[in-house]
Amino acid sequence: MSDTQLTMLSRLEAQTLQSFIAQVxxxxxxxxxxADTVEIIYYPxxxxxxxxxxxxxxxxxxxxxxxxxxxxxxAWGAGQLKQLQGWDNSKTVNAFAVSYKDGxxxxxxxxxxxxxxxxxxxxxxxxx
Numbered sequence: 001m002s003d004t005q006l007t008m009l010s011r012l013e014a015q016t017l018q019s020f021i022a023q024v025x026x027x028x029x030x031x032x033x034x035a036d037t038v039e040i041i042y043y044p045x046x047x048x049x050x051x052x053x054x055x056x057x058x059x060x061x062x063x064x065x066x067x068x069x070x071x072x073x074x075a076w077g078a079g080q081l082k083q084l085q086g087w088d089n090s091k092t093v094n095a096f097a098v099s100y101k102d103g104x105x106x107x108x109x110x111x112x113x114x115x116x117x118x119x120x121x122x123x124x125x126x127x128x
Contacts, residue, residue: 009107016080017107020098023076024105031069035100040077042096049077084111 009017027035039052051073066074077096084093095110 010109012084012111013107013109016084016096016098016109017105019080020100020107021105024100027069027072034069037101038073039099039101040073040097042077042081042093044093044095049074051077084109090114 024035024038027038034053034055037052037054039050041050042048043050051070053069053073055067055069077098080098081093081096084096085091090113091111092114093109093111095108097106097108099106
């Protein structure tokens with residue numbers, strides 16, 4: 001065992017990964033090969049997501065139009081983000097990304113408690 005390299009995850013990363021694995025299984029059952037690749041990346045600076053999947057053109061059918069599967073991925077990502085922020089919005093999400101590709105999973109989660117200064121800036125409408 002001492003020669004084996006383990007990938008260490010925080011509890012929050014492990015919980016997020018566990019939820020993502022279950023969701024990918026559901027998507028594969030529902031959407032088949034379209035779910036062979038699923039990647040969600042959150043950008044905290046503009047509160048936006050990049051979403052990729054195995055659909056042609058990453059699910060974009062036309063400009064400003066998304067497939068049903070892509071909207072399901074976005075909805076799951078938004079739900080996870082809300083959970084990471086805390087239902088009372090007491091946490092700041094600095095990083096959130098999950099990936100399933102070539103049969104392998106990846107996760108990155110970085111969450112911090114909001115400070116009084118951060119809360120005041122947000123309430124005042126300032127961007128940090």
